[in-house]
Amino acid sequence: MRRLITNPMIIKELRQRLRERRAWLLPTLYLLVVSGTTLFAYYLVIGEQAGGTQREVQGADIGIAIFMTVIFTQLVALLLMAPVFSAAAITIEKEQRTLPGLLTSLLTTPQIWWGKFVVAVLFLLLLLSSGIPLLTLSFAFGGVEPMQLVEAIGCTVLVLASICTIGLWCSAMFRRSVHSTASCYGILLVLGVVTAVIFGLLVSHWSDVNNNSAQLAPPAYVQAPLFLNPFYPLMAILPGSGEAFTYPLPSCLLFAAIGCLAAAFAMRRLQRSGEQV
């Protein structure tokens, strides 16, 4: 266990990544995007009030709107970045011919994998934590409890970690970063879009069978494809959508299982990648 924490791979990777001359650029752009969408959400809610909707907009409505906007914008942005950080992590070692040096050292394949994984997740966590002050803005307006913030961040971290393991698996499978990154985005597309389409078809069929009973939440078997959707755990725990999506735990467990499987396959592949180098 101590070796996993004092892993030389982590020190090397962090040093290389944070030493990049444009290391500051990505967090800056990220915060600009998240801040921009937060402002947009704020003015949208205020605009509803100015537009004279039936109900007066409460502070809690603004708080929830800000919270939901920030947390989903963060998830979208980080999901788009996760393959970049993870899917090239091992292929870059193959491309710059440094993998044989690692494989013939006394570093074990779990140590190499762990070093790559920790650094990919840490960079995403850095971005995620830089958005927390924006998330806490919602507390000033009300409507969101601190526990919901913790749960939302927990779900986001779980999903991102799982996607990173998939990225690392792709990275262990392919020789070129471009191929592994494209494959990881492909898998992400399947998880994010294809599951939603399947869910849509199942809901449509289920509504027809149940005489369009829109007030009922779809049963577990209808929601099941969405358990693999990266947005589902958040949708199931956040205020406002909890009535329709009611199974956060199976979805979280599924993502944890996918992460463990991808990690096992990646390590196995890495062990055999002496053939590739």
Added chain:
Amino acid sequence: MIEVKDIHKIFRGGRGLKGFSLNIETGELVGLVGPNGAGKTTLIKILATLQPADSGSAAVANFNVSTAPASVRASVGYLPDVPGVYQDTRVDEFLEFFADAFRLKEPRRSAAIERALGRSGLEDRKHDYVEQLSLGWKQRLLLAKILLHEPKVLLLDEPATGLDPLARLNLREQLKQLRAEGITVLISSHILADLEDICTRVVFIADGKNVIDAQPPSAAGEALPAAIRCQIDFEGAAAAADSVIARTAGAKVLERKDGRLVVELQGGANEASAFLRDLLATGVTVVHFDARGPGLEERYRRAFADRPS
């Protein structure tokens, strides 16, 4: 120190190792020579635990490569044919990382890094980024890196590729020094002149099999081979020397210049010695006499003449 028995590793297309065997004693510096695709890199990768063999056995420092890979890695320093470096790290950070990767603890870790910097001659450039080093310096850094954990065996796959003549000479000197320190070295190379200079033994490989186990002429105490090439530098007319050549059975003039003859004799050291005595007895003023067996290049040509490269 290295023992390979009837090892097989076949790739798609039929290339690979097909029953290759090798035995290297402690302190030997053995060259592995053969055409492209002969199986040199595959053999070295198997010994470095990067690839599993299909059958046969291989052991390094008495550890089987398939059953005790970690022990083999602790005993081996491996330099691949196209080695990579982390360009965006500093020289000392690069060495520190690999010292940690080989689990060196203080004070051994610091001593190993200092020794590596000294060995590579990079003490003054230890804070430079690796990308600032020339290819020759990078090769020195890599050689220093693979020696960090004080391995008993070095596996070097084409280490001189791309190096300029001076860097090649430096590499040769370093390898001679390592041999003197008792490190066993297996080196694959196409540069036969380098191998001839540094190796105690050269192993030929073709189509994944042993071809010939040739002792280079520089090795001490060996018997000269059946055909021997003599270079004679003399003063005066060549007629007396020609008469000696004419009465020596099997002698053939290979080259003739003013004051120099290159003659091939059948036999070995005794025949060469008798030939020299005959020249002197006939009154030829010999100023230089050099008898050698065929060089590595000649042996290579003989071994692989009928094989497409």
